[in-house]
Amino acid sequence: xxxxEHRQLVDRYLAAYNGFDVxxxxxxxxxxxxxxxxxxxxxxxxxxxxxxxxxxxxxxxxLFSEREQRITGLALHPDxxxxxxxxxxxxxxxxxxxxAAGTVIELQGRSEFSFVGGKIDRIVDxx
Numbered sequence: 001x002x003x004x005e006h007r008q009l010v011d012r013y014l015a016a017y018n019g020f021d022v023x024x025x026x027x028x029x030x031x032x033x034x035x036x037x038x039x040x041x042x043x044x045x046x047x048x049x050x051x052x053x054x055x056x057x058x059x060x061x062x063l064f065s066e067r068e069q070r071i072t073g074l075a076l077h078p079d080x081x082x083x084x085x086x087x088x089x090x091x092x093x094x095x096x097x098x099x100a101a102g103t104v105i106e107l108q109g110r111s112e113f114s115f116v117g118g119k120i121d122r123i124v125d126x127x
Contacts (some may be wrong), residue, residue, distance in 0.1 A: 002076020006115050010074070010081055013113075013120060018068050022057045026050060030121035037125045065092040065101075069111075081113045087127065 009028045016024030033053050037045040047053040066089065073084035087107040094100045109127030113120050 002078065002081060003115070004076075005118065006076055006081050006113070007074065009115065009118075009120055010071075010083060010113055013123075014069050014071065020061050020064075020067075022054060022061060025057055026054060028120055029053060030116055030119040032121060033119075034122045035125075036123070039127050063091060063093060063095075064089045066090045072108075079115055081115075083111045083113070085109045085111050085125075 013025055013028050016022075016027070029050060031050050033047070033050055035045070035047040035053050035056065036043060045056060047056045068088050070086045070088075071083045072086050075082045085108070087105070087109055089105050091099055091101050091103045091105065099105070107127045109125060112122075112124040112126075114122035
């Protein structure tokens with residue numbers, strides 16, 4: 001059975017993400033955090049360490065005027081958690097060769113979290 005503290009870490013991370021609170025996101029991450037985002041099976045973004053993660057998170061904040069990740073299912077394991085995620089975001093800027101500002105993006109995905117020392121040390125997002 002999973003650790004209920006891990007659910008709290010995931011909830012805090014997502015609340016900070018949804019609130020555009022980069023410092024709040026970083027507060028629950030290990031200094032050595034590894035982040036990977038896959039879209040259609042292709043790696044589209046990655047960060048190693050809290051400083052790279054901060055830069056990536058700050059870039060993402062600038063892209064959206066609103067965003068929400070909502071857990072639709074969660075499996076807790078001793079050192080990890082897998083969350084089914086419903087994602088919705090509204091672009092704040094025009095993307096090069098992509099959708100225009102104001103476009104709403106809705107995705108279903110999965111986020112995999114690993115934990116070490118009471119912090120999240122790995123996040124893999126898949127959509």
